[in-house]
Structures are given as C-alpha cells and as structure tokens.
Amino acid sequence: MRKQKQSSSVVGYQLYPSLIDAYTDYSKSEVIYNKYWGGAENPSLTLEEYEAKAFQDLIDKINRVPKDLIKADIGTVFNDLVDCLILGRKSEEVEVEKLYDEAGNVTSLKASYNGRTFIYPVDAVRVFAGNYKGAIPQMFVEGVLPTRRGDVRLYGYLDELMPLSVHDIKTTGSYEVGKFKDHSQHLVYPYCLKQMGYTGVDLFSYDVAEISTNITKQTPEPPEVVVKLKATYSEEYLFAPERDIPILEGKVVELIDFIEANRHLITNPKIFASE
Numbered sequence: 001m002r003k004q005k006q007s008s009s010v011v012g013y014q015l016y017p018s019l020i021d022a023y024t025d026y027s028k029s030e031v032i033y034n035k036y037w038g039g040a041e042n043p044s045l046t047l048e049e050y051e052a053k054a055f056q057d058l059i060d061k062i063n064r065v066p067k068d069l070i071k072a073d074i075g076t077v078f079n080d081l082v083d084c085l086i087l088g089r090k091s092e093e094v095e096v097e098k099l100y101d102e103a104g105n106v107t108s109l110k111a112s113y114n115g116r117t118f119i120y121p122v123d124a125v126r127v128f129a130g131n132y133k134g135a136i137p138q139m140f141v142e143g144v145l146p147t148r149r150g151d152v153r154l155y156g157y158l159d160e161l162m163p164l165s166v167h168d169i170k171t172t173g174s175y176e177v178g179k180f181k182d183h184s185q186h187l188v189y190p191y192c193l194k195q196m197g198y199t200g201v202d203l204f205s206y207d208v209a210e211i212s213t214n215i216t217k218q219t220p221e222p223p224e225v226v227v228k229l230k231a232t233y234s235e236e237y238l239f240a241p242e243r244d245i246p247i248l249e250g251k252v253v254e255l256i257d258f259i260e261a262n263r264h265l266i267t268n269p270k271i272f273a274s275e
Contacts, residue, residue, distance in 0.1 A: 012150040013256055014273040020184040022061045023255040028182075029054040062259065063268045070116065070215075074227060075171040077111045077118050078125070078209065079159060082169060083137040085129035086160075098122075117224040124209060124229040128169060131207070135160040135167070143188075143195030147249045149256045153273055158189045165203040166190060175210045175233050187248040190239035202240075208233040 029051045037043040084091050099108040111118045142155040160167040166189050186204035193201050210231045216224045
C-alpha cells in the first residue's frame with residue numbers, strides 16, 4: 001500500500017460511521033420493533049414510544065450526549081486488550097490484572113474501566129490479537145465525499161489495518177449472517193483509505209466475538225461483568241467503488257436531510273463543518 005498527502009477541501013458536514021449507522025437504525029425503527037416486540041402480548045413500549053425513543057437517541061448521538069452503557073464498555077475494553085497485546089504495551093485507559101489458575105497459568109484478564117470490572121478469558125484476547133500481527137491499531141482516517149448536498153468530511157478510527165485489509169472487532173450477544181451488512185464502516189474506511197493514498201486495501205472484515213455475560217455484582221457495588229466467548233465469525237465485504245460509493249452517498253445524504261430537518265435540535269457545531 002502507498003500513502004500520499006490528502007488534498008484539502010471545503011466541506012459543509014463532518015460525519016463518522018457510527019453516526020451514519022445510528023441514522024440507519026432509526027430509519028428502520030418499525031422493522032426493528034416488529035422483529036423483537038411485534039409478537040409480544042405486553043411489550044414494554046408501544047411502536048410509537050419506541051420510535052420516539054429512537055428519534056431522541058439519534059438526536060443525542062448527533063449532539064454527543066454521553067451514554068453510560070455496559071454493552072459499549074464491553075466492546076471498548078476488549079478492543080483495548082487486543083491492541084495492547086498486538087503492540088506489547090500496557091493500556092493507558094484500562095487497569096488490567098491477570099488471574100491465574102492453581103497451576104500458575106493465566107486464565108483471565110480482569111479489567112477496570114469506567115467504574116466497572118470486566119473479566120475476559122485470556123484465550124479469546126489471544127485469538128483475536130494473533131490474527132492481527134503487524135497491524136496498525138486504532139488508525140485515524142478521513143476523506144472528503146462529494147454528494148448532491150455538497151462535500152462531506154468522513155472520519156473515524158478503524159480498529160485494525162493490515163497490509164491488504166481492514167478489520168473491525170465486534171462483540172455481540174447474538175450473531176446472525178449479514179448482521180452488519182447495513183453498517184457503513186465497510187464503506188467509509190476503504191473509501192477514506194483510498195482518499196489518503198492507500199492502495200489495494202479493498203477487503204473489509206467485521207470480526208465478531210459472540211459472547212455471553214454474567215453480572216456478578218449489583219448496585220451499590222461496582223458491577224463485575226464476566227465475559228465468556230461462545231463463538232467467532234468473520235463477515236467480509238470487498239469494496240467496489242462503482243457500486244459502494246453511490247450507496248455511501250445515499251446514506252450520507254439521508255442523514256444530512258435528517259439533520260437539516262431537525263437543525264433546531266442540534267447543539268453540536270462540529271457536525272456543521274463550515275460553521
């Protein structure tokens with residue numbers, strides 16, 4: 001692969017993959033509701049209440065309102081542990097303790113983060129780290145996407161960059177084939193890499209850890225979350241510019257339309273790059 005200096009451009013919006021994905025989820029609110037609660041006799045929320053919550057969640061995401069979610073922390077800490085093993089360094093964000101069996105072998109990693117404790121099987125961390133030897137973890141990428149609503153700056157941190165592929169680590173309680181096909185990372189990151197002059201990086205893989213969790217401590221004590229690995233999967237996509245750039249543009253324009261329709265609710269000026 002080859003790196004060149006990226007040309008500058010005046011842009012009107014600055015967007016990142018998880019925000020694009022949040023809009024996609026919002027746009028499918030009714031489908032998601034019917035999938036999980038459509039057949040329930042006494043759902044905790046009505047469809048209208050669920051759609052209202054999804055709308056507010058998206059507005060909060062745009063405005064970068066902090067959310068304290070155990071599920072998000074599980075993935076964040078797991079990624080950090082994998083990166084530390086790849087780079088052979090200690091974490092700057094997570095306090096890690098090794099747990100041993102009676103024979104003196106390391107069995108688990110106990111990680112303290114965000115007021116919680118997470119325990120991961122060390123073999124799971126080693127399996128993922130072993131797949132990314134020589135990778136560049138948490139690489140910042142950016143690119144400018146021309147759209148019918150003007151130029152848009154796309155940016156983000158990809159999990160693992162290999163010489164010919166990009167990898168995003170996912171943790172989930174349940175996996176099904178094609179779970180991430182509507183996500184945008186496999187569109188945004190290869191596009192940005194090409195904008196930055198990296199050639200030949202067309203393969204994108206969502207590398208999935210299907211896990212189970214058990215919370216062994218409850219409030220008022222800090223939660224202790226024991227994570228077990230059930231299975232691993234890879235969901236791969238080959239970036240084809242002539243097919244994927246129009247798809248990416250469509251997603252971006254839909255999000256921009258939503259932002260403009262609700263501009264009076266937007267408090268995060270970074271979204272509007274020209275302001």
